[in-house]
Amino acid sequence: MLIVEGKMQMVQGMEKFILIWAIYSSFFTPMEFGFFRGLPKNLFFLDIAGQVAFLVDIILQFFVTYRDSHSYKMVYNRNLIALRYLKSHFFPDLLGCMPWDIIYKAVGGKEEVRYLLWIRLTRVRKVTAFFQRMEKDIRINYLFTRIVKLITVELYCTHTAACIFYYLATTLPQEKEGYTWIGSLKMGDYSYAHFREIDIWKRYTTSLYFAIVTMATVGYGDIHAVNLREMIFIMIYVSFDMILGAYLIGNMTALIVKGSKQKDTGTK
Template sequence: LATFQAEWRRRYLCTFFACDVLALFPWDTFFQLAGGEGDDNLLRWFLWTRVVRTRHVMNYFHRLQRDIRLSYFAVRVVKLIFVELYITHVAGCFFYFLATTYPPDQEGSTWIGSLTLGDLQYTDFRDIDLYTRYFTALYWSVITMATIGYGDVHPVNPREMVFAMVYISFDLVLSAYLVGNITAMVVKGSNTTRYREKMSALIKYMNRKPPAACAAAADETARAAAV
């Protein structure tokens, strides 16, 4: 056990330790103290180190999936919904972030600075309320992920075009992941599902207090199946 813990610590120090430490710093406060609106301020890029910490949430979902006391189907559904909502949220925020990397006198060269939706014009978009800016960016992210592409909100400059291409390419992989997981849940053909069903049946049997020999044999079988 001690050897395993030492190996785990070594791997953590060599992989995610630096990112986790950077994510702990209040970079938004540092950015405001450094001038706030400085579009060339490198501190604003460190804000994105917090995205790396999302893996802790995914690890939490993995632990829930192994908990036979919980519904495997419900946990998987919640996990898939979380993944989709989180990715669209991050993509929308980063799409808006790219627009803010341009100085105010070049706002017309960004997707939001040149945007007009109905009677609403987004010139001087930094002065528009936060909710309007957020839901506009989220709208683009959701529509792009759904591959609908109405075209009313679209990238304008090379930075935004490159990000849009990367995001669409990633969406193809994500869509395959979501469809594959949903299919696996519907047909219930995965080994994990069968294992959980057997363990649930075993727990019901053990609750009936079988003879000690039977209980020991069942426990040994369950441990061997979990390896």
């Protein structure tokens, strides 16, 4: 039976390739959810290529050896390898590879099906595992790794919120789109009344601006919630931001203190 060593160059190369796709998928999934009705077709083709890559990775996982967490010995038994993967990440990985956008269109555009896109975020574990390996790697500065990780968390949260803000505006009936945060928006003489016709990257930038300003609780007042759904989401988002802000500030403070202690120790 075919068994693949986990340390083989081919396997490690595949892991790096899948990591790149996992990063892309983690950021693209919220965008596909929020901006589904206006995304360029070439992005969907790129997404399909990513799903194929993940399917190949699923198949590969049934053949790759692993180190037992108790005995610390490498496991070469094909049945044990397959059973371990089936019990852990197989079903989330398989559901993540389903063409939910195509299924969404096939069932007549039911929003409940569209929510299943979020299953793909199970791939984020590959990104978190990558950061964990970097933190343990003595060749890489620990403080640098932690700071990059914290910045990534903050950027990802605002990116996801931006996509949900736009989603809330596009799931109302078209005649009510003027009663949304973006449909009622005016920047000087420029109106967003027909926002669906505006370039997608301008719409995304506007949504991201709204998410960042809300997260920072700056409150310029140029963009604000208009209907009840938006108000409810902003209340949840700001409540979450308070927890996230405490987490980020706490971690940054701990890193600065640790860095100062290491510097003082080095100078003595």
